[in-house]
Amino acid sequence: MMWLRAIVGISVALTLASPTMLWGQSRNPPLRRGAPGAPRGPLTDVSIAVGSAQYSASVDARCRLDERATPSNTRAYFVAMYPWFGQRPAADQPQWRVTLEIRRGASPDAYDQFVFSFLDGTKAATIQRVAGSPKMGNGTVRVTRHGAGARFDIAGRAKEGDAVRATIDCPQFQRGEEGGG
Numbered sequence: 001m002m003w004l005r006a007i008v009g010i011s012v013a014l015t016l017a018s019p020t021m022l023w024g025q026s027r028n029p030p031l032r033r034g035a036p037g038a039p040r041g042p043l044t045d046v047s048i049a050v051g052s053a054q055y056s057a058s059v060d061a062r063c064r065l066d067e068r069a070t071p072s073n074t075r076a077y078f079v080a081m082y083p084w085f086g087q088r089p090a091a092d093q094p095q096w097r098v099t100l101e102i103r104r105g106a107s108p109d110a111y112d113q114f115v116f117s118f119l120d121g122t123k124a125a126t127i128q129r130v131a132g133s134p135k136m137g138n139g140t141v142r143v144t145r146h147g148a149g150a151r152f153d154i155a156g157r158a159k160e161g162d163a164v165r166a167t168i169d170c171p172q173f174q175r176g177e178e179g180g181g
Helices: 002-016 019-023
Strands: 044-050 053-059 062-065 076-082 097-103 114-119 124-129 138-146 149-157 163-170
Touching: 044 076, 076 149, 097 138, 097 149, 097 163, 114 138, 114 149, 114 163, 124 138, 124 149
Parallel strands: none
Antiparallel strands: 044 053, 044 163, 062 076, 076 097, 097 114, 114 124, 138 149, 149 163
């Protein structure tokens, strides 16, 4: 009978015990980047000219570097994206969208395969220079590494016909598979 009381007592204790104590989970997990009240990461400076239209802002972009990207796979080595997937920019933030994906080159400083895409609701610009995919527009991208980030300079002509000049300066990269921001 004593063992039955012990088992019941342990069962009650485990049932009433907080899951945070049982599994080491935090009661207040950190807010997901982009959630109301969550701290923002360092801002990314973006400057874009499409034809005669000019866009410039410091935004909460996702800048990612994926070390698993190789010259022979299709993973993007560098990614800069605003807004990042799932992010809803506040009304006082730019409502345009920009994405830059760069594949790893055969040599450390060769970046000849990339996709640049911009949309502000009325004006669009796409440059796609990726082997095995339809060519869209024509252009180049230059990567200048600095500290924990990099600056990307894009120049060319979009498939829509407009001249494109863009600079995206990422102060630091997030890990390859990190979600949001």
